[in-house]
Amino acid sequence: MPTSKYFAAIAAVGCFLGVAVAGGPSVEPSKSTCQEGSPVAKTKNGTVCGTRLPTFSQDAFLGVPFAEPPIGDLRLRHPKSFNAAYTAYDATSQPPSCPGYAGFDVGIGPLNEDCLYLNVIVPDCNDAPGKKLPVLVWIYGGGFDAGGIADPRFNMSYIVQESAAMGQPILGVSINYRVGGWGFLASKEVLEDGSANIGLFDQRLALRWLSENIEAFGGDPDQITIWGESAGAFSVGYHLIGFDGQHDNLFRAAIMESGTMLGPAIQDAKTLALDGGYQAMYDNVTKVVGCDTAKDTLECLRTVPYASLFAAFEPQVYTPILDGTFLTRSPSESLAMGKVAEVAVLLGANTDEGTASFWGPRGTLQANDDVAAFIQSLNGGGLTQSEVDQLLLLYPDIPSLGCPYGTGNDRFADQGWMYKRGASIAGDIFIHAGRRGTAKYFAQSQGQKNNPVYSYRFDQSPWNGTEELIATVPPVYSTHFTELIFVFHNPSQDLSNYIGPYSSYHQLSKLMCRSWISFVGNLDPNHHHISGVPFWPVYNLESPINIVYRTTDNNGGTFLEKDIYRGVQLDWWNEHWLTLRS
Incomplete structure (x- = not known):
């Protein structure tokens, strides 16, 4: 559970939009009501019970599930939609972070396979009841090897607070996704199983959940911007070319900091088997955990104790591959063919x-x-x-x-x-x-009028x-x-x-911060209300x-x-x- 010091550190000033406040006694999530005075949101799965951040004039819904826990037989598979119904889901504490490595996991709380959750930060908005707010969705970086929405550096409360202070309130969302071997294991066995690029599919499912449910928190599903840095920015780039550019209106804008869809190499079914390819890494993992002699090595990995598999994955670094579904061709080919959102x-x-x-x-x-x-x-x-x-x-x-x-x-x-x-x-x-x-x-x-570009x-x-x-x-x-x-x-x-x-x-x-907020709300970063700053023009070839x-x-x-x-x-x-x- 977050401490009071944590909540003091993450609060912000805002505009809460028509989300009801539950009454009644304090109860456990398994009962029928939320704690008295807590903010609630009525999603398609049921009522979500959040927590108040008075320092920021915000409500926070922390650890909302968007997928079934990827454990047991769901380990090393694409995420499965969270279809369970709940009456009063407790979303008052940070969720665990997905298993990660490389030092970037420091300070982001406990690691757990059961990690497919998202956070929603909602500002107060009493002056505009019922208005749906633009939504900014954060996808963390970490080399596809670590990261988590509990990382205090990526606290969405401050940017949401600033949006309210400048009169352009937005909702802030951050999503967990699987990293390392848990999210990007690759081999011929993984491809044959249809289980490649798990972490990207985690992100995509979270976006689908938001498209269906963000209105319950006061957000506008038609005004979603996806945002990432480093591996998060590469992820955003892959969503732009993913499924041949068919993004199903899950987002209307994209922010990429220090990364796009171009740059790092992407392995495919052929290069997986080359020297230094991911096949050798996969074979080493199966050998280390004793699955190399199994008839179905991937199925065997789903039964290995968590600690053993965590240790076996630790030396390995995986990144997205061409899987034929999410990523069907190299990014440069997608750009050349115009297969882009x-x-x-x-x-x-x-x-x-x-x-x-x-x-x-x-x-x-x-x-x-x-x-x-x-x-x-x-x-x-x-x-x-x-x-x-x-x-x-x-x-x-x-x-x-x-x-x-x-x-x-x-x-x-x-x-x-x-x-x-x-x-x-x-x-x-x-x-x-x-x-x-x-x-x-x-x-x-x-x-340029409808889809401007800023650099x-x-x-x-x-x-x-x-x-x-x-x-x-x-x-x-x-x-x-x-x-x-x-x-x-x-x-x-x-x-x-x-x-x-x-x-x-x-x-x-x-x-x-204000320029990014302005872009989320207006598709134009110049409405920041700060004087003496150059006007940021649209990027064009001329x-x-x-x-x-x-x-x-x-x-x-x-x-x-x-x-x-x-x-x-x-x-x-x-x-x-x-x-x-x-």
């Missing part, structure tokens, strides 16, 4: 993405041959020697051109003599090229020069993940990723513009730029996605 888009990247420890080749690139080998290894190999040579020319050994950008001739040689060269390559292939390619696709393929570049370093779990050893600068705490507008000083003590940082956070976010203490603050940085380099990646299996 037609929605409004806001997307962007951080200037120095490549300094993240897991992207950049720290301590390994000393000479030109090292850089060549690094390039050849990208996305599992596949580039020809000629293509490697082209990239060596496009990313020369000139420190002033490397990442972190704008740091002159400093090589950061303790990380490798050619570290900046490799960090630039890594940031471009995994994030920057995909951001530009995706922005251009939506700008040229959709009607940003985040150019602010963390206040203390480190980014927990991302880049704790210099150089850091505006690395991966640094923008996210600004958008959530979470001021908590005890978080590992604190905004900082400076007022300029908090002003930048307010601007970004004049592609990014808004660049900086504090007023950093070279004059936020400004606009023409989106032409590293033009030849980013064009090269966008012309070679098929070779790179993206």
